Amino acid sequence: MDSPTYLALTQDAISPDDLIARITTPGTGAVVLFTGIVRGITTHGETRQTSHLDYEAYSPMAEEKMKQICVEIRERWSAVEGIAIAQRIGQLDAGTITTVIACSAGHRDSGVFEAARYGIDRLKEIVPIWKKETGPDGASWVEGHYHPAAGE
DSSP: OOOOEEEEEESSOOOHHHHHHHHOOTTOOEEEEEEEEOOSEEOSSSOEEOSEEEEEEOHHHHHHHHHHHHHHHHHHOTTEEEEEEEEEOEEEETTOEEEEEEEEESSTTSSHHHHHHHHHHHHHHHSOEEEEEEETTEEEEEOOSOOOOTTO
């Protein structure tokens, strides 16, 4: 049986239920989801309000890097059956789902929690997605972890 994989870089709303259905097999007994949401108030450093975020991505490279994350997860956690990575782009209001990482496996103790955590950490680290934060005090680009290497 092929391991189900679903990747999406989309302007459409992300349905966690749809993602679960896409990565569930007859042997699935556990699905772990990480769901990122636009914060209305950020408290790292100086507290500030956010009305919305604007997400942009370099789609061809973002999709390749998302595939890379799936390969890495499967190399590290062989019991993971299904993987879904979905990232919204465009203008998203506070409270909106921005990202969902989902991993499925036969059992909860098979590394599925760790795999989902790894998925979001790697997404933030290597996928070329940028966000601009807008609030009552104006807008600014939020510095992320991704910095392209020569030749990327």
